[in-house]
Amino acid sequence: MHSIVVVREVWDTRDLTGDMVDGAGAIRTDRLTTRFEPEDLNALEMALRIKDTLGGQVTVLALGAPGEVDVLRECLYRGADRAVRVPADLADLDTAGRARLLAQATQAQDGWRLVLAGVTIPEGETSLLGSHLAAELGVEQASYVDSLESVTETEVVARRAIEMGIEDIRLPLPAVVSVGVALLADDPRTPRSAKAMLKLKAKKAEIPEFAAAGGPSPTRRTGHQAVSERQIESQDVDPNDEAALQGMLQRVLKGEG
Amino acid sequence: MSKVLVIAQAAEGVATELSLQCLAAARAAADRIGGTVTALVGGKDVGSAAPTLIQHGADEVRVADADALSPYLTTPFRKAVRAATEGESWALVLLPASTMGDDLAPFVAHDLGAACVLDAVGIDADASGCLLARRLEYDRKVTSTFTAAEGKALVVTLKDGAADALPADAARNGQVVTVDLPGDLAGAAEVVRRDVVAKSVNLKAARIIVAAGAGVGTRENFARIEELAARLGAQIGATRAVVDAGWLPADHQIGQTGAVVRPDVYIGCGISGAVQHWVGMSEAKTIVAINTDASAPLMRRAHYRIVGDVNDVVPKLTQLAG
Numbered sequence A: 001m002h003s004i005v006v007v008r009e010v011w012d013t014r015d016l017t018g019d020m021v022d023g024a025g026a027i028r029t030d031r032l033t034t035r036f037e038p039e040d041l042n043a044l045e046m047a048l049r050i051k052d053t054l055g056g057q058v059t060v061l062a063l064g065a066p067g068e069v070d071v072l073r074e075c076l077y078r079g080a081d082r083a084v085r086v087p088a089d090l091a092d093l094d095t096a097g098r099a100r101l102l103a104q105a106t107q108a109q110d111g112w113r114l115v116l117a118g119v120t121i122p123e124g125e126t127s128l129l130g131s132h133l134a135a136e137l138g139v140e141q142a143s144y145v146d147s148l149e150s151v152t153e154t155e156v157v158a159r160r161a162i163e164m165g166i167e168d169i170r171l172p173l174p175a176v177v178s179v180g181v182a183l184l185a186d187d188p189r190t191p192r193s194a195k196a197m198l199k200l201k202a203k204k205a206e207i208p209e210f211a212a213a214g215g216p217s218p219t220r221r222t223g224h225q226a227v228s229e230r231q232i233e234s235q236d237v238d239p240n241d242e243a244a245l246q247g248m249l250q251r252v253l254k255g256e257g
Numbered sequence B: 001m002s003k004v005l006v007i008a009q010a011a012e013g014v015a016t017e018l019s020l021q022c023l024a025a026a027r028a029a030a031d032r033i034g035g036t037v038t039a040l041v042g043g044k045d046v047g048s049a050a051p052t053l054i055q056h057g058a059d060e061v062r063v064a065d066a067d068a069l070s071p072y073l074t075t076p077f078r079k080a081v082r083a084a085t086e087g088e089s090w091a092l093v094l095l096p097a098s099t100m101g102d103d104l105a106p107f108v109a110h111d112l113g114a115a116c117v118l119d120a121v122g123i124d125a126d127a128s129g130c131l132l133a134r135r136l137e138y139d140r141k142v143t144s145t146f147t148a149a150e151g152k153a154l155v156v157t158l159k160d161g162a163a164d165a166l167p168a169d170a171a172r173n174g175q176v177v178t179v180d181l182p183g184d185l186a187g188a189a190e191v192v193r194r195d196v197v198a199k200s201v202n203l204k205a206a207r208i209i210v211a212a213g214a215g216v217g218t219r220e221n222f223a224r225i226e227e228l229a230a231r232l233g234a235q236i237g238a239t240r241a242v243v244d245a246g247w248l249p250a251d252h253q254i255g256q257t258g259a260v261v262r263p264d265v266y267i268g269c270g271i272s273g274a275v276q277h278w279v280g281m282s283e284a285k286t287i288v289a290i291n292t293d294a295s296a297p298l299m300r301r302a303h304y305r306i307v308g309d310v311n312d313v314v315p316k317l318t319q320l321a322g
Ligand SMILES: Cc1cc2nc3c(=O)[nH]c(=O)nc-3n(C[C@H](O)[C@H](O)[C@H](O)COP(=O)(O)OP(=O)(O)OC[C@H]3O[C@@H](n4cnc5c(N)ncnc54)[C@H](O)[C@@H]3O)c2cc1C
Pocket: A039, A119, A144, A180, A181, A182, A183, A184, A185, B212, B213, B214, B215, B216, B217, B238, B239, B240, B241, B242, B253, B254, B255, B256, B257, B258, B269, B270, B271, B272, B273, B274, B275, B276, B277, B280, B290, B291, B292, B293, B296, B308, B309, B310, B311
């Protein structure tokens, strides 16, 4: 089985406080570091497990300039067989535009059967790049996929988390799966870590490029505005101080905040 | 091109609350650009939702009724939307930001060559009447606005709370049309299992919510949460981790794929406060968090932080509340 995983390096915004937007309305990216998009990492792990059980190969694709796709090398350290960079200027591309380029790169991979991508976007909301990719590739897809219940060379059964429960969707291959895993503690789906041996091997490896051509994006970003975060004054309550606990309960239940 | 389309979602033949919010946003946008609102509803026996859609703001309802449209799957719905909207141009297409609306929107956008914005928190228009979608980005610290390129439609999924549903107006009239569907709606994908629970709790109406997270540890420990909730007259909420572990049915889930709640008091027990949970309860009036890890995100955003083991602290609270 040949799986393709689309991976992204995204801004790490988790611990940011203070203003994110400068006076000119631009994101203050100087204050940001990047990380591997966690959902894409879960998608990579799914693909590596398919390889563990069925054999085959895993190819990872990422869009961007060389400095924006260190994640590709990280995938090689974790066991991906091949990494391909698709050069692009991300700033001008909407999700559909990104999918158009990635679809071309996918089509160029020999005998690919399944494409996996995370559901999230860099900034923590849904992107469904995978759905846009399925539209471009003209294949079936499932989104918000939590796990693959079964995988064969010809089909997968994808478990999808929906509002009031779950559903299993049987997808004949080729297909696209958008991954949205809610990892539990000690979860068997937890991504594996990088291997020292693979690191040594791939540290200097050349990452090939695939040149794809796209058109203008119909989605235009017109501006950014900082969101004033809700100011919450936190107060510690000592769990061993019964009077403090009781006082807190009384205030809270009376609606005195 | 001043037509607005709402792709509404119906459950058991009843339009969802989020679909009615979409209609309200559509109505406001249409009034701004001097347009009309068409609602499209697809599924099996969904025609019964039509009067509600008209009463809540639709000028016209198109009903796509077929066995292949229930349960929801991407391809049949995509084909139904195509059949229902062929040859027309739209300024704006709104869908609920549910796992259905978010799933379908990229395909509708693809077919219309439209701009696509998922999980928007509002629709506006600029001074020249150009429609804008607002969306939270950068871990909800920034609002970004998006518009469609000249002459393109804007396809948007709207989050719960982006607009208030309009009150039902029984005097509103509208046309109801049956969509002529192609015979080959089915795609190659198939739903082979579906486990959904009926709604048994109304977390949205709860004044006090005791919410349980993975930190509770085991199903047995869960009794402590139930005791506290019973003592406080609270409803029990949960994170997805708890639902996934099978300790509670999915209708208790709070967050991105669960309920968005606004109680007076929210007590989070053993909950880390991942953004997908936070979006569902960030507007609680008072937030109490109990966690062994003082640096968990929810602890940093709680009014009252109790650093401790839920299994010690929760029984103490139950006793003190008595
Ligand atoms: C597409 C998608 C949609 C999602 N939708 C939702 C959603 O709607 N709702 C939702 O909740 N999540 C959702 N998630 C999952 C979310 O990302 C988190 O995984 C989830 O909220 C974590 O749940 P938790 O806080 O219970 O578990 P964890 O993150 O594992 O946190 C457990 C916490 O308990 C603490 N703890 C451990 N032991 C104890 C103890 N003895 N006493 C006290 N504290 C203890 C730990 O320090 C930790 O902070 C979604 C994820 C994805 C990808």
